[in-house]
Amino acid sequence: MSIKLEHVSYTYMPGTPYEKEALKDVSLEIKKGEFVAIIGHTGSGKSTLVQNLNGLLHPSKGIASLDGINLADKTKEAKAARSRIGMVFQYPEHQLFAETVYEDIAFGPKNLGLDHDAIDVRVQDAMKFVGLDFETFAGRSPFSLSGGQMRRVAIAGVVALNPDYLILDEPSAGLDPGSRNAVFAEIMALYKKRGITIIMVTHSMEDAAQFAKRMLVIYQGKVIIDGKPGEVFLKEKDRLLEAGMDIPEVYKLADALRARGMRLPSEITDAKTLLAEIKKRKGLK
Amino acid sequence: MLDITLGQYYPGNSFIHRLDPRTKILTTLLLIIAVFLANTAIGYGILCAMVVLIIAVSGIPFMMVLKSVKPLLLIIVMTLLLHTLLGQGEHVLYQWKIFKVTEEGLQMGVKMSMRLILLLMISSILTFTTSPIVLTDGIESLLRPFRVIGVPAHELAMMMTIALRFIPTLMEETDRIIKAQTARGADFSGGNLLARAKNMLPILVPLFISAFRRADDLAVAMEARCYRGGDGRTRMHQLAYRSGDFIAFVFAFVMIGLLAFLRWGLALHP
Amino acid sequence: MEPVIEVKGLKHIYTDSDNNRITALEQIDMQIMPGEFVAVIGSNGSGKSTLARHLNALLLPTEGSVKINGMDTMEEDNLWMIRQQIGMVFQNPDNQIVAAIVEEDVAFGPENIGVPADEIRKRVDEALRIVDMEAYRTHAPHLLSGGQKQRVAIAGTLALGSECIVLDEPTAMLDPRGRREILATMKRLNKEKNITVVYITHFMTEAMEADRVVVMNKGKIVFQGTPAEVFSRVDELEKMGLEAPMASKFAFELKKSGAKLPKGIITNEDLAEALC
Numbered sequence: 001m002s003i004k005l006e007h008v009s010y011t012y013m014p015g016t017p018y019e020k021e022a023l024k025d026v027s028l029e030i031k032k033g034e035f036v037a038i039i040g041h042t043g044s045g046k047s048t049l050v051q052n053l054n055g056l057l058h059p060s061k062g063i064a065s066l067d068g069i070n071l072a073d074k075t076k077e078a079k080a081a082r083s084r085i086g087m088v089f090q091y092p093e094h095q096l097f098a099e100t101v102y103e104d105i106a107f108g109p110k111n112l113g114l115d116h117d118a119i120d121v122r123v124q125d126a127m128k129f130v131g132l133d134f135e136t137f138a139g140r141s142p143f144s145l146s147g148g149q150m151r152r153v154a155i156a157g158v159v160a161l162n163p164d165y166l167i168l169d170e171p172s173a174g175l176d177p178g179s180r181n182a183v184f185a186e187i188m189a190l191y192k193k194r195g196i197t198i199i200m201v202t203h204s205m206e207d208a209a210q211f212a213k214r215m216l217v218i219y220q221g222k223v224i225i226d227g228k229p230g231e232v233f234l235k236e237k238d239r240l241l242e243a244g245m246d247i248p249e250v251y252k253l254a255d256a257l258r259a260r261g262m263r264l265p266s267e268i269t270d271a272k273t274l275l276a277e278i279k280k281r282k283g284l285k
Numbered sequence: 286m287l288d289i290t291l292g293q294y295y296p297g298n299s300f301i302h303r304l305d306p307r308t309k310i311l312t313t314l315l316l317i318i319a320v321f322l323a324n325t326a327i328g329y330g331i332l333c334a335m336v337v338l339i340i341a342v343s344g345i346p347f348m349m350v351l352k353s354v355k356p357l358l359l360i361i362v363m364t365l366l367l368h369t370l371l372g373q374g375e376h377v378l379y380q381w382k383i384f385k386v387t388e389e390g391l392q393m394g395v396k397m398s399m400r401l402i403l404l405l406m407i408s409s410i411l412t413f414t415t416s417p418i419v420l421t422d423g424i425e426s427l428l429r430p431f432r433v434i435g436v437p438a439h440e441l442a443m444m445m446t447i448a449l450r451f452i453p454t455l456m457e458e459t460d461r462i463i464k465a466q467t468a469r470g471a472d473f474s475g476g477n478l479l480a481r482a483k484n485m486l487p488i489l490v491p492l493f494i495s496a497f498r499r500a501d502d503l504a505v506a507m508e509a510r511c512y513r514g515g516d517g518r519t520r521m522h523q524l525a526y527r528s529g530d531f532i533a534f535v536f537a538f539v540m541i542g543l544l545a546f547l548r549w550g551l552a553l554h555p
Numbered sequence: 556m557e558p559v560i561e562v563k564g565l566k567h568i569y570t571d572s573d574n575n576r577i578t579a580l581e582q583i584d585m586q587i588m589p590g591e592f593v594a595v596i597g598s599n600g601s602g603k604s605t606l607a608r609h610l611n612a613l614l615l616p617t618e619g620s621v622k623i624n625g626m627d628t629m630e631e632d633n634l635w636m637i638r639q640q641i642g643m644v645f646q647n648p649d650n651q652i653v654a655a656i657v658e659e660d661v662a663f664g665p666e667n668i669g670v671p672a673d674e675i676r677k678r679v680d681e682a683l684r685i686v687d688m689e690a691y692r693t694h695a696p697h698l699l700s701g702g703q704k705q706r707v708a709i710a711g712t713l714a715l716g717s718e719c720i721v722l723d724e725p726t727a728m729l730d731p732r733g734r735r736e737i738l739a740t741m742k743r744l745n746k747e748k749n750i751t752v753v754y755i756t757h758f759m760t761e762a763m764e765a766d767r768v769v770v771m772n773k774g775k776i777v778f779q780g781t782p783a784e785v786f787s788r789v790d791e792l793e794k795m796g797l798e799a800p801m802a803s804k805f806a807f808e809l810k811k812s813g814a815k816l817p818k819g820i821i822t823n824e825d826l827a828e829a830l831c
Contacts, residue, residue, distance in 0.1 A: 017296065041700075041730045041731070041732045041733075042700045042701055042729075042730050042733070043700060051464065054468065056464045056467060056468060083470055086468065087464075087465070087468040089461060089464070089465045089468075090461075092465065094462075094491055094494075094495055095461075095462055095465040095466065095487075095491050096491065097486060097487045097488075097489075097490035097491050098487075098490075107466075107469055107471070107487065108469035108470055111469060111470030111471055111472065112470055143494075147599065157469060158468070158469065161469065161470065173728070174727055174728065176598045176599045176757060176796055177598075177796055177797070177798050178598070178796045179599075203729075203730040203731055205731070244730065244731065244732035245731055245732075246731040249760075249800075249801040249823075250801065252823055253801055253802060253805070253823045253826065253827075255823075256823035256824055256826070256827040257823075257826070257827045257830065257831065259827065260827040260828065260830070260831035261831050262827070262830065262831050271801065271804075271805075274805075275805060275808055275809075278805070278809065278830065279809070279812055282809070282814060282830065284809065284812040284813055284814055285812050285813070417655075418654075418655050418656055418659070446653070446654055446655060447653065449655040450652065450653060450654060450655040450696065450697075453695070453697040454649050454697050457697070498650075499647075499649070499650045502645065502647055502650035502651065503650050503651065503653065505608075505613060505645070506643070506645055506650065506651035506653070507653060507663075508613060508638075509611050509613055509638060509642075509643040510638070510643075510653075510663055510664040510667060510711060510712075510715060511635055511638045511639060511664055511667040511668050511715065512663070512667045513635070513667065517668075517669045518666055518667055518669060519665075519666050519669050519670060519671060519672060519675065520662075520666055520672065520675075521658075521659070521662035521665075521666060521672055521675040521676055521679060522659075522672075523672050
């Protein structure tokens, strides 16, 4: 069970003066049950990559497939395969359109051709999942909600499709720390409780370090780094900076301490461990 | 992401590209008059040769200019057929029931469709060789004298500038919204007209909301940068005529003179 | 020295769509001196954007006063002078660029105030050079990165002749590289050109670079001071939904566990020095 890209290249506007090759011969596999962070600066090709992963764009060269079904096919099977890969775009609250929260979330399930009762179950379920009380919010206009709530409605709209794979493009962009934590709690619940494979595009190294199990770094249309976040941040610092990225604060702090002579184990990847290590070395409780 | 070409500007640095936009707009108008003056085969021949010459000088692929005729192809064919089949005239070439093809009708049909094709090609050379932004500057400059009679030259130009600035942004946005709704299983193709219009709502509503938000932001940003309408405003780019522009005007007037002579001059001196 | 910005007892009340009167700002007193780099932080809805708009006379006080170089924003005659002197850069890089060519956009401000053509040309070239965007002079803005667009916006304020630039969350929509570009540009302008900077942000790492940090919550200024003073108040910041820098949080935790650390630890370097 996996999404596979085999030698995928993607060119925008081929044959015009504006031709641009956004992906260059990318091969990778994302297995069911993974939590993958995709990072790269604006224009690195990461948006093109995820759109190839879920069949919104079809490779100019190479094949994108889910469990062996080519996502570019026009068959019913391919359509069903594409619908198993959900996508939450950047600033998804900007795509809300319906008069009520209920209708907006029901849009996806309706398009799947579900009957009235099944849709109802899906909507209630999705709202519960993103922490929006059904009684309070179902009948309200999505446009009367706060930014964080709107984003949760938008995410619920994709969750209601019951995808096996969920791609999220910058899910925390523009949110303050409180809303950000709420959104990530939901994503983690989708990952852990529902076993949905999460593919998250992000600019935030902190988010990638904290949540992802695997990290892909995209630079100039290629995957230049593929590995566990902990290892990548420890070993690939220079290449990350070169790719316009950063490393999380905890690694920087640990480096600063090491530079001053504090002996710390090499594999510190989170603040709690670092704090405990410092306390241990300083004889504090 | 970038599947957007704005207008049909074909970047280049030819003699025609370098002309002042006012020159290009005015000479285009002059050449359009020349097309209307043509009434003989020789006249049309000269015009065709002229268009080929201009295209050659501009360095734009000939097929590309020819393609600009495509959107009106149906009308051109209809013009040809109507004139040919329903035209009046003495010299009947072919007759079937009420339809008769006369020599005069056929000539008229060919002339009228030639005229349309020439008009389309001449005006598309203007848009192929002039970026929309420069074109806007030209239009504003040409309209400025008419402000005394109430033509809002600055406002029109500002609207066009903002439109040009935001069309690509809004198209990207449309693309993103379509993809987002497609990812939720939306289908925008099926159904009758009403169903299709309803299918468009998930795209149009977010697009309108976003456009209004952008307009609001932009208005604030413009105000913060001291924008207060066209009065007392200066421009960084001052348009200036050069020798090339003089040549272009001479060429356009020569064409008009030539076709005027072909139309009336020959009749006066048989 | 006269302050560039002097806010006294500012109150701002507006009426929302349900006809409720909402107090967005209250009891705001603030002075900003020439050449200062002041960061304003606060969670969503703390009133920091509203405050920014008062500094450029885009909003006018319900009560109290805002003076720019001694000019009251309430007096209409001062309006255009104030807007020249205070340049604004907004959050969304797309929605503040007016023209379809970079240099035309930078020229927009000076064109509005009737600067002669030759002088505009000079100002535009100079402004684009300062923000390091000369190479993109004739590019279309929609093909630039977010950081580049924001630098064009900064150049626009410079070309207008602003000596003080107010930036309202300029990096909220940018990637890490764009964020670094903008902060570095503003620090350079502040140091080399003595431009006064009011930098509104929700990134604490950016606010750490300022001379002074103003913390806002629920329409009021809660406290202000040097970054060291402000970010030492870890628990108070967290109550307002703000996250202190990691080094401050660590120092706070370590002190709770009995460590003896000096005051004002905010950078990783500070902490490393104190611990090792």
